[in-house]
Amino acid sequence: VQLQASGGGLVQTGGSLRLICAASGLTSDYHAIAWFRQAPGKEREGVSCITSFGVTTYFAESVKGRFTISRDITTNTVLLQMNRLKPEDTGVYFCAGRTWYTCAPRRIDYDYWGQGTQVTVSS
Numbered sequence: 001v002q003l004q005a006s007g008g009g010l011v012q013t014g015g016s017l018r019l020i021c022a023a024s025g026l027t028s029d030y031h032a033i034a035w036f037r038q039a040p041g042k043e044r045e046g047v048s049c050i051t052s053f054g055v056t057t058y059f060a061e062s063v064k065g066r067f068t069i070s071r072d073i074t075t076n077t078v079l080l081q082m083n084r085l086k087p088e089d090t091g092v093y094f095c096a097g098r099t100w101y102t103c104a105p106r107r108i109d110y111d112y113w114g115q116g117t118q119v120t121v122s123s
Contacts, residue, residue, distance in 0.1 A: 001025040001112045003033075005095045008117030011085055015121070019080040021095030021114060026076055032103045033071065033078040034110060037119070039091040047093070048080060049103035058103050062088070085121045092116040 007019040021033060034049035048069045049058045057069050066085075071078045078095060096110035104110070 001031075001097065003095050003097060003112060003114035005093060005114035005117045008093060008119045010120045010122065012122050013086060015085050016081070016083045017085065017119060019082065019093055019095075019117060019119075021078040021080070023076040023078075023097065030101050031097045031099060032101065033095060033097050034103060035069070035078075035080050035093055035095055036107065037089075037091040037093045038116075039088075042091075044094070044107055046105055046107075050078060051103055052101040056103070082119070085119075087121050087123045090119060090121050093119050 002024050004022045009017060011017055030052045032049060032051050035047040036044050037047050038044040047060050047063055048067055050069045050071050054071045059067060066083050068081045094116045095114045097112050098110045
């Protein structure tokens, strides 16, 4: 299984970006996909997650109301729409997957990772 994250960039405070996680090599539909981010000098933290078939979504408190997550089963892509971005949203964003229906909060719960895409929000 491979994940390819894209869509990062430089945006001003209040702007929007859409991140895309493209999955290949999936052998079933039972994969939860999450987004994590890592700011310089900080631990990698969970941002959002979507369960198999998009039944349930989860968001970190810091992004609730600003970010949405969706998935297209036919194309094996997960989208993270980020609105009203803030400088504290700056970091490298990674998508990660696990071979199970449900989401999980910890990094070690995920079996495969994409390479990351940089998001920079200027003040």
